[in-house]
Amino acid sequence: MFPQDVIPAGPVVLRLLTDDDVESIVCGCGDPEIVRFIPTVPVPYTRDDALSYLKVAERLWESGGASFAVADAGTDEWLGNIGLKALDPRGNGEVGYLIAPWARGRGVATAATRALTEWAFSHGVQRMELLADVENLASQRVALASGFHREGVQRSAEARRDGTRSDLVAFARLSDDSGDRVRPYLPDFPGGSLSDGVVRLTPLTVEDADDYHALMSLPEVVATWVPPQAPDPADSEEFCRLAGTRRLAGERVEAAVRDAVTGAFAGHIQLGSVVPPLGQAMTGYSTLPEFRGRRFTTRAVTLLVEWAFEHTPLSRIVAGTSPGNLASQRVLENAGFTREALLHGLLPGPDGTRLDDLQWYRLRPPG
Structure with missing residues (x-):
């Protein structure tokens, strides 16, 4: 099992979730982009859903994973969640996150993803994976900025909210990779x-x-x-x-x-x-x-x-x-x-x- 550390991550810190985060979680999880790309998020999202999520986070620790709040390093304000699934049978980890709309556009997701990935490597994980919906370009950019390399597309890998299936882009970073930002050959305009x-x-x-x-x-x-x-x-x-x-x-x-x-x-x-x-x-x-x-x-x-x-x-x-x-x-x-x-x-x-x-x-x- 992983230790329940506090992980510094530049402008943010990864810490355990608490009851004080509940109201912020409720506000954040009502965001249309979170609802769109995380089909397991209930709609509408209530205080009871947030309290249930805190219990899910506890169970993730117990099962061999890790779950953190992404908080402002200065104010401790909740800005999002990030977690590491329990390692698969091959010993590989998978990172997943959501960031509140008010915290986007300032490198929060990248800082948190980098910190959690390097923390996992420090505890013996050799390979970290990240999956993003093919239409979730923001999450794909976070993966590249965090040193993950695109490996391909998993077809029809996840159920959407409307019952259809979506493709997922697969990224991975190895413990001996440089971790440098992966710059797209064809950048944005x-x-x-x-x-x-x-x-x-x-x-x-x-x-x-x-x-x-x-x-x-x-x-x-x-x-x-x-x-x-x-x-x-x-x-x-x-x-x-x-x-x-x-x-x-x-x-x-x-x-x-x-x-x-x-x-x-x-x-x-x-x-x-x-x-x-x-x-x-x-x-x-x-x-x-x-x-x-x-x-x-x-x-x-x-x-x-x-x-x-x-x-x-x-x-x-x-x-x-x-x-x-x-x-x-x-x-x-x-x-x-x-x-x-x-x-x-x-x-x-x-x-x-x-x-x-x-x-x-x-x-x-x-x-």
């Missing part, structure tokens, strides 16, 4: 978006699913997609839902193109086919008819490529167009791309045909 005053790029989310699906269903867009087939609405929703976690995994950037003034959805742009050893990725884009001919697409491509060269290790961005798609070719030329090669029969076409692809590239500027 500075300030959450990119804009030149006319066009704004925002991360694609599930709220964009209807607009994205309508765009991808246009016949002229379907004709240039690989493969050239219209998406299913459920597939479009899933694509948007998973865009954030795929970005944190370093796989791709998916962004909505918006009118910077009105916020209207104007199109979609991506940075995919990322090959870190080559420092190369591929961009692709689609624009709604009412925004074509206004240089929105050129501006979007320019914004995304210049962000990539400034904020990622990428040194070469490529793109492909149909040989007959003169409008797309003009977009790339105006965005600083150079024509490179015509690849014959590269892409799958309709009814088993093969299509040529005219390829373009843009390199990171010297220096």
